[in-house]
Amino acid sequence: MPDAADPAPMNARRKFRREGEGRRRQDLIEATLDSVAEYGLQGATLRTIALRAGVTAGLIRHYFPSKEELLQEAYTALVGRMTEQAKAALVMDDASPRQRLAAFVTANLSAPIIDARVFSLWATFLGRARADPALARAHREGYLGFRNEVEAVVAGVLAAEQRKPDASELRHHAIAINAIMDGLWIEGCLAGEMFSLGELSAIGIKAVEAELGLAPLKHDPEK
Amino acid sequence: MPDAADPAPMNARRKFRREGEGRRRQDLIEATLDSVAEYGLQGATLRTIALRAGVTAGLIRHYFPSKEELLQEAYTALVGRMTEQAKAALVMDDASPRQRLAAFVTANLSAPIIDARVFSLWATFLGRARADPALARAHREGYLGFRNEVEAVVAGVLAAEQRKPDASELRHHAIAINAIMDGLWIEGCLAGEMFSLGELSAIGIKAVEAELGLAPLKHDPEK
């Protein structure tokens, strides 16, 4: 039976469910971030992304006019989530400024902010910032926003210590502390198993307090 | 005259010069780094790289068995050059330990180490470290090597101050100082125009000295 030309409905069309636009877009963005983290920008093809999202490639075009726009939105979502998590550690109103600072440092040097997948995404996208002004701008805004948060926390700590830093001094402290946290974040993401639990936080807190010239408070809480 | 089947030698074959293997490989690696920095890993195609190196794409296969090996060697070359430059600032034997430390910090926060192109490459490759064990290992070795340099310099400074830190304390200092320099390096590469000349070095030196608990030496060199 060579060419049976079987008209039987053996080739059934794939079943599918309709989803709301918000849900689909969110799923596609998440699948995009997953694919980029795993395969890089080159390996994150539309077909790979669609497969991970559980749809077919053509559908992506229905929600995003081009692949570039999808990547753009995915990066925006990533940056937004990162800054949101970072700031979340600051909503402890009943603590002393110094305690807030320590908690801020610790939060940014622990899960879920210390995360190899997020670091891969951060590095992958940032590698293209030099050639992509939109990426560069998105990063710049996120960076300055974060640094301003740091500066505000530092100002609170110094005020509680009766110190009156001028704007330049405050800016330098914020830049340095931001650098400390960035550097430790990278080390934690890339080689987390090299550090014992809480070690990075301890190093970070000590370094930040040294930068600010805070006397190390030991077992004696009374000065 | 439709199909003149012109056998005339109008299609001249491209002229070329033979180069030594070392020179060609080096040129190809440089062209690869340029392409990756400009177009990303996705845009750095064999044809793009060959064009920049002034050869045809096929030749690359003659020196590198696959594109992946070419990228691998390019990254190795990049890391090697970076660490080499970083260590170059340490070859000043006639300086005090503290001066050596300051010079080390300054060198790592100035050109040519502060460089947007190098940062793009660093980030691009590191973004794939999670999925590529070879990249991860290359980075790990470079990082540990650099941190050991830092630790050695720190040990020298503290010894000159009559201080006897234990291994754990020394390690923590090295991790923190490494983080400070990494963080400031990133900020300088990504947004160099936001900082005045020498500002990053000044911030870095102050932060490092604060981390080590060194008294800020002002106009009075005598203690």
Added chain:
DNA sequence: GGCCTTGTTGCGCAAGTGTATAAATAGCCC
């Protein structure tokens, strides 16, 4: 100067890419 090695070119190929578009069907409205 002619030969011989091999660095180098030029072209082809199969696989995979993003995009375009027509056909189908899921699910809401009445």
Added chain:
DNA sequence: GGGCTATTTATACACTTGCGCAACAAGGCC
């Protein structure tokens, strides 16, 4: 329950990619 429409699938297409291969010529050697 029967249409209507927008979501989703499926397929086609032009193009690029990394790689393979055979012809070619540059330049050292005798």
